[in-house]
Amino acid sequence: MPTITRDANLCAKCGICVLTCPASVYVQETRDSVPEAANIESCVSCGHCVAVCPKDAITHSEFPREKVTPINREILPSHEGALEFIRTRRSIRAFKDQPVARHLIEGIIEAARCAPSSQNAQSTEFIVVQDREMLESIVQATGSVFTKILAQLHNPVMRQIISIMVRRQAGVAIGDIITTLEHAIAEIREGRDIVLHNAPVLVLFHAIDRGFNIDTNAQLAIQNAALMAHAQGLGGFYTGYLMQACERDRTIPQLVKLPENHKIYGGLAVGYPRFQYRKWPERKPPQIRWL
Secondary structure, three states: OOOEEEOOOOOOOOOHHHHHOOOOOEEOOOOOOOOEEOOHHHOOOOOHHHHHOOOOOEEEOOEOHHHOOOOOHHHOOOHHHHHHHHHHOOEOOOEOOOOOOHHHHHHHHHHHHOOOOHHHOOOOEEEEEOOHHHHHHHHHHHHHHHHHHHHHHOOHHHHHHHHHHHHHHOOOOHHHHHHHHHHHHHHHHOOOOOOOOOOOEEEEEEEEOOOOOHHHHHHHHHHHHHHHHHHOOOEEEEOHHHHHHHHHOOHHHHHOOOOOOEEEEEEEEEEOEOOOOOOOOOOOOOOOOOO
């Protein structure tokens, strides 16, 4: 449990800490009284109170002064700049044969680390794969898992069971799944990497295989990571084929020495884009219901 203190001489009694705390740690008896940290046991150490206090009156044991950085608003993007940046991020699957410097990968993970998480759990952990032989083994392992799944789908009994499960989960026709698997297996056997597309870096996002919104935490981290890759002149894509293999088989988790009680929740293949995109195509208009 953290320690929270307040300098009553500095406190403006504004009550902002009370209004912004997501765990209702602070209580202000009257408008003119100093808020008190009455429910410290509920604190999730999100840092809201320290970050928002206009008088720097709050001291939190998890956030000593050296761990709190003033916001540099001069370098924040404008609305137009932020939207243009987001619009120009694309899923890149054609990479240069060029290694990615360690500090750039660390920048991607730093952005992922700053993603919001349920109850401030910060549950997502990372595995970075750069070894070319390991990357190739992951591609081949994906093909092997797909081959096993395809064999199950050709078994009439298993096909019926899987067909019912798939329809319930996603409404996808089993025939389409078979076609996709057959195509992927054929491509891998022909030596074409459709799993990682010869990306020089694979970042795996993993966490303990239980808990509240653990999967969602990882997906938020992946989006941050993808945007940071774009900001650094890199590109990447969400490794869908790889995730399908990890969902159904332990081969790849064992290959990357994933902790026994952990699960891979997402993967981002990263590298330098081979080509430069000069335009961004319009997307479908949003479907909105205003209530």
